[in-house]
Amino acid sequence: MALPIFSSQSPFTKSQNFPSFFHKNPNFSFISPNFKSFQPRNGKLGDLKKRVVENYSLRLDSALSLEKEVGSSGNGGIDNNNNNREKIYDAIVIGSGIGGLVAGTQLAVKGAKVLVLEKYIIPGGSSGFYERDGYTFDVGSSVMFGFSDKGNLNLITQALAAVGCEMEVIPDPSTVHFHLPNNLSVRVHREYIDFITELISKFPHEKDGINKFYSECWKIFNALNSLELKSLEEPLYLFGQFFQKPVECLTLAYYLPQNAGDIARKFIKDPELLSFIDAECFIVSTVNALQTPMINASMVLCDRHFGGINYPVGGVGGIAKSLAKGLHDQGSNIMYKANVTNIILQDGKAVGVKLSDGREFFAKTIISNATRWDTFGKLLKKQDLPEEEENFQRVYVKAPSFLSIHLGVKADVLPPDTDCHHFILENDWDELEKPYGSIFLSIPTVLDSSLAPEGRHILHIFTTSSIEDWQGLPQKEYEAKKELVADGIISRLEKKLFPGLKSSIVFKEV
Numbered sequence: 001m002a003l004p005i006f007s008s009q010s011p012f013t014k015s016q017n018f019p020s021f022f023h024k025n026p027n028f029s030f031i032s033p034n035f036k037s038f039q040p041r042n043g044k045l046g047d048l049k050k051r052v053v054e055n056y057s058l059r060l061d062s063a064l065s066l067e068k069e070v071g072s073s074g075n076g077g078i079d080n081n082n083n084n085r086e087k088i089y090d091a092i093v094i095g096s097g098i099g100g101l102v103a104g105t106q107l108a109v110k111g112a113k114v115l116v117l118e119k120y121i122i123p124g125g126s127s128g129f130y131e132r133d134g135y136t137f138d139v140g141s142s143v144m145f146g147f148s149d150k151g152n153l154n155l156i157t158q159a160l161a162a163v164g165c166e167m168e169v170i171p172d173p174s175t176v177h178f179h180l181p182n183n184l185s186v187r188v189h190r191e192y193i194d195f196i197t198e199l200i201s202k203f204p205h206e207k208d209g210i211n212k213f214y215s216e217c218w219k220i221f222n223a224l225n226s227l228e229l230k231s232l233e234e235p236l237y238l239f240g241q242f243f244q245k246p247v248e249c250l251t252l253a254y255y256l257p258q259n260a261g262d263i264a265r266k267f268i269k270d271p272e273l274l275s276f277i278d279a280e281c282f283i284v285s286t287v288n289a290l291q292t293p294m295i296n297a298s299m300v301l302c303d304r305h306f307g308g309i310n311y312p313v314g315g316v317g318g319i320a321k322s323l324a325k326g327l328h329d330q331g332s333n334i335m336y337k338a339n340v341t342n343i344i345l346q347d348g349k350a351v352g353v354k355l356s357d358g359r360e361f362f363a364k365t366i367i368s369n370a371t372r373w374d375t376f377g378k379l380l381k382k383q384d385l386p387e388e389e390e391n392f393q394r395v396y397v398k399a400p401s402f403l404s405i406h407l408g409v410k411a412d413v414l415p416p417d418t419d420c421h422h423f424i425l426e427n428d429w430d431e432l433e434k435p436y437g438s439i440f441l442s443i444p445t446v447l448d449s450s451l452a453p454e455g456r457h458i459l460h461i462f463t464t465s466s467i468e469d470w471q472g473l474p475q476k477e478y479e480a481k482k483e484l485v486a487d488g489i490i491s492r493l494e495k496k497l498f499p500g501l502k503s504s505i506v507f508k509e510v
Contacts (some may be wrong), residue, residue: 074421088114089363092353094340094379097125100369101323102159108330109162116327116360117353119339122317123367128481129255129317133507134453137406138316138460142442143175143421145300148307150241151225153299156319163326167318169310170447177419178279179496181429186276187419192305199276209267213277214302216263220255220295221302225249252295260297282432283423283440286399286464309448311420315449343368344381353379373398400464405486407459408507413498414457420446424496436463439489441497456506486510 088113089151094106101123104114122128126140146156147169160166177190178293184321186202196214226248227241242249255263264277274289281292284300312318324334344352352362368375376389422441431437440462445452452458465485473481486508494501 022163027252030475050091057265062355087361089361091115091365091367092117092256092361092363093113093367093369094343094353094375095369096120096123096320096324096334097369098127098320098323098365100125101320101327102155103369104334105159105163105212105323105327105330108327108332114327114332114334115363116324116334117338117340117355117361118334118336121336122320123334123336124317124320127316127320129315132509133408135406135408135456135458135507136315136317136451137458137509138442138444140404141316142311142444142460143172143309144169144311144316145303145307145309146321147310147312148152151307152228153225153303154178154307160319160322160326163323165322165326167322168313170313172309172311172447174284174419174421175309176421176423178276179277179422179424180276181425181427184272184276188304190305190308192302195305203273205269206268206270206273209269210273212267213264216267216294217298217301219251220298221306223251224299225303225306226296240399255294255298258290258294259290260294261288263294264289271463272429275432277424278429278432279423279438282438288433311444313448313450315444315448315451318349330408340370340379343375345380345384376384402462403436403465403489403510405459405461405489406507406509407490407505408452408503409457410504410506411455411457413500413504414443414446418446419441420444422497424493426492426496433464435465435469436485436489439492441465441493459493461489461493482510 014255025496059294091104091107091114092113093100093116096104096116096118104116116123120128124139128139130137131140144156146154148154148166149157171190173190175190178184178186178188180186184202186199189198196210200210203210223245227245230237238249260277260281261274264274268274268277272286278290280301281287281297285292285296289297327334338358340353341356342354343350344360344362350366352360353366354360360413368379370379372392376385376393422439422443424439424441425432425437428437442460442462443457444460445457461485470478470481470482490502490505498504
């Protein structure tokens with residue numbers, strides 16, 4: 001998701017590019033620019049500036065090599081007694097989320113010496129994992145785009161292949177099963193014709209409108225998929241792409257300022273079907289269709305059928321582990337337990353980073369895979385903010401937070417034909433965007449039983465929340481509130497989908 005429930009790779013992988021405002025549902029995963037803390041107002045494009053702070057002026061003759069390989073923990077093999085200014089890297093990447101790892105590996109395969117700094121003990125960020133009592137839980141993303149073997153949007157496959165890695169995946173026969181007000185139930189089947197046939201069966205009077213709206217999505221997707229679009233910020237690159245594929249580039253330019261809700265309303269009149277389109281967009285962007293850019297929506301609504309959703313055997317955490325291994329194999333390094341607290345500036349340019357333990361590392365280029373808010377709010381001082389960033393923060397607002405519940409349950413509580421991913425909004429469409437209004441559910445053991453002990457399933461539950469509801473609570477009140485809210489969410493799932501769910505729980509982490 002990281003996302004809400006979806007994860008995919010945006011085709012714009014350079015710095016923070018166009019689909020950056022694709023806010024990630026923690027259960028949907030994209031390798032995309034890591035603007036997962038914000039969303040644009042009204043689905044409009046802002047002035048999306050790079051979070052990569054490059055120092056083109058620093059040219060030192062020091063050898064760009066390490067005396068020791070960075071290990072997998074502790075100080076990563078870096079000699080604390082040496083003057084780290086003598087170890088100038090080509091690039092330092094702050095954070096080993098998927099975006100940071102892809103940036104690092106793409107540089108490393110081109111010969112750059114890269115150091116990735118991760119404050120945790122494993123890589124992955126919101127695409128990480130943890131293990132408890134025989135269960136392997138995905139921290140965030142579980143609906144994985146980008147694993148196909150065709151087209152230009154299979155960016156996970158491409159990122160892994162760049163460092164000589166390949167992962168076994170399990171095709172998901174459906175992207176998500178919607179459970180919506182008025183007992184509207186819609187499965188998004190892997191095969192497009194099956195999905196459209198089911199949706200038309202629910203809204204037969206809107207057959208023409210349904211076909212026209214999703215045809216618009218395919219027009220955009222096909223334009224995206226025909227281009228090797230790596231950036232929307234490099235004029236020379238875009239100039240070259242335009243001359244290679246002028247029609248496709250003009251198609252994208254036409255839809256660039258438009259949102260999915262306005263396009264849907266050109267063809268569809270039924271208010272409940274328009275609400276369904278809102279839900280389609282919400283699971284990707286955590287906002288309704290009128291606030292979701294049409295290009296973003298089209299990429300997801302079509303790639304789920306073109307490339308399909310595929311779950312990596314062993315869990316989503318394997319993606320980050322594979323990329324980290326590939327980084328090391330290319331002669332670069334990742335250091336864990338390395339908490340970056342400051343970006344070091346010299347004459348207004350980023351030249352290095354300082355860790356919480358006082359160590360400093362230096363590079364010609366500094367790349368931040370932290371959130372935009374942490375990058376500009378914590379790692380840089382306020383007086384160092386570029387004017388463009390101040391303007392950005394006035395225009396954009398933070399997206400919702402998420403409450404996440406991991407359950408281990410007895411397998412017999414699930415019907416045998418249970419889908420892997422679900423979206424639940426029981427009674428009122430107006431609750432869609434409200435805290436705790438809708439529920440995202442992932443059951444990865446439906447696809448990969450190795451993630452749980454025999455006879456058990458994993459339920460990973462998300463619901464939107466507001467961080468302000470939790471800040472400042474004493475520890476006891478905080479823990480009690482978590483249990484209270486989680487109990488209400490689980491009760492709703494028990495009533496709607498899985499009778500007897502509460503009594504089947506053998507493990508719970510909120």
